[in-house]
Amino acid sequence: MNTIAPQADASSALEPILDRLNKQLAASNGQFCLSVTVDFAAAHQLHGYEGNCARLHGHNWKIIVEVTGQKLDDVGMVIDFKAMKKAARAAAKTLDHQFLNQIEPFDRINPTAEHIAVWFFVELGRMLNQPNARVSAITVWENDYSAVTYRA
Numbered sequence: 001m002n003t004i005a006p007q008a009d010a011s012s013a014l015e016p017i018l019d020r021l022n023k024q025l026a027a028s029n030g031q032f033c034l035s036v037t038v039d040f041a042a043a044h045q046l047h048g049y050e051g052n053c054a055r056l057h058g059h060n061w062k063i064i065v066e067v068t069g070q071k072l073d074d075v076g077m078v079i080d081f082k083a084m085k086k087a088a089r090a091a092a093k094t095l096d097h098q099f100l101n102q103i104e105p106f107d108r109i110n111p112t113a114e115h116i117a118v119w120f121f122v123e124l125g126r127m128l129n130q131p132n133a134r135v136s137a138i139t140v141w142e143n144d145y146s147a148v149t150y151r152a
C-alpha cells in the first residue's frame with residue numbers, strides 16, 4: 001500500500017491532510033505511471049517488405065519508456081527519473097548512428113518499430129525492474145506520424 005510520508009521538518013498542521021491523502025491513496029488502488037523519452041538516429045532497411053522501406057533509409061527514432069508502480073519510497077518516488085533516463089540513454093546509445101540490420105538482434109530480425117519496442121522492453125526491464133517498479137510499456141516513434149506501443 002502507498003503512504004505519503006511527511007518530510008522530517010513538516011509542521012504538525014499537515015498531519016490531518018497527509019492522513020486524508022493516505023486514506024484516499026489506499027482506497028484508490030491506483031498506479032503511478034512514470035515516463036521518460038530518449039532518442040537515437042540510425043539507418044535500417046526492411047527485408048521482405050514491398051515498398052520504399054525495403055531500401056536503406058534512416059530515422060530519428062523517439063523512445064518513450066514507461067515504468068509502473070504502486071508503492072512509493074520514503075522520498076515519495078516509484079523510481080528516480082534519473083535512473084530511468086540513465087538506463088534508456090544507455091540502451092539508445094547501443095543503436096545510435098548504427099546500421100541496425102548489422103547489429104544484434106536486428107541482423108536476424110527486421111528492425112521494425114515493433115521489434116525495436118520489444119528490444120527496449122527487454123533491455124530496460126533487465127536494468128530497471130524491481131519489486132515495486134516495472135517497465136510496463138515502450139512506445140517507439142519512427143517519425144512524427146507513426147508509432148507503436150508494446151505494453152506488458
Ligand SMILES: Nc1nc2c(c(=O)[nH]1)N=C([C@H](O)[C@H](O)COP(=O)(O)OP(=O)(O)OP(=O)(O)O)CN2
Pocket residue numbers: 046053057111112113114142143145146
Ligand atoms: N507496422 C510497421 N509498419 C511500418 C514500419 C514498421 O516498423 N512497422 N516501418 C516502415 C518503414 O520503416 C518506413 O520508413 C516508415 O513508414 P512511414 O511511417 O509510413 O513513413 P514514410 O516516411 O514512408 O511516410 P509516408 O507518409 O508514406 O511518406 C513502414 N511501415
